[in-house]
Amino acid sequence: MALVADRIDYYEVPAPYVEKCPEDWWKRGETFEYTDHSFSNADESPSQPEKDFNRLAKKWKNETSGYSSAASMVMHPAYLEIISYGEKMIPYILKDLQQKPSHWFIALKTLAKNYSPVKPEDAGNIKKMTEAWIEWGRKNGKLS
Amino acid sequence: MSGAGKMASSPKRYLPKEREENFPYLTKKLYEVTDDESDNYNCIALAAGDKTRWWEPDASGVYYWPIFKREWTVDCLIEMFESLNFQKCRCSLKKRGFEKVTLYHDPVGCIEGISNFGMWHPEVLPNSPTHAAKQLPNGAWQSKLGGWEEIEHRTLKCLNGTDITGKRISYGKPIQILKRDLT
16 A cells, blocks of 8 residues: 655555545645544544453453552453553553553553653552653653 | 441441452451542551552562562561561460551462452462451451452451362461550
């Protein structure tokens, strides 16, 4: 599939928009605009990664929340699977944290390449840890 | 702090059935819920007298832990409580002028993650710690069940349990009592 612009090397434009775009658009000196509804808020149905996250998060919470050790909770296969998706899970984790604080901190630290915005004196304070991560998410474009 | 006073005045509350099922010795005559479910603190924090933080010696350093040594072992938990002026003792009975904490462990361990009664158990070495309970002035015990509710239970055995195959459900069994002089 042809790309509309080489500069957009990280994003493949869906076929319907490529077909509407004249092949020589770049020679015309015009701007060709299109709207990709998969990025629009009009359709609020969750994307596949978000569906996967919701399914795995629910399973993890149901099966481990009685644990005294968060380090044991994070050994659950569903938690590890969420981490295996990589950085793209960060927005969903932060959104979940916003709704109800939970033990996502080890996953976030792992996905943020061992970075943590939590002040050492706030370690263990779930409310402050949650606030620190949400603030970090907003500053870094991970959370709207 | 909630506890014995709350038990006498307000109607008793219990765990949801699916949670209660994890504790075969936890019968309604022997316990009641004393605080709502919360991820804000865990059993170790409660036993140490802090309901504002989650205490855990996790290797990643995410959670609060007051001593340098960070290991999920009974010895490390004992060392931490000793840093708070607790000392080992053998008797779980209430003694005036002292507060007591009991550590639970998993005597069997688990060589692979398993699910029991809807609760998942990770692979753990035998004798790994599982829980801490704090004695109340009335001699009963208070426990925070992970991220679940906080309960008051009459006996330590209330949270014991292994199934017939030896695989752990609930919190295993008590392994160490610690006491602290309140005078």
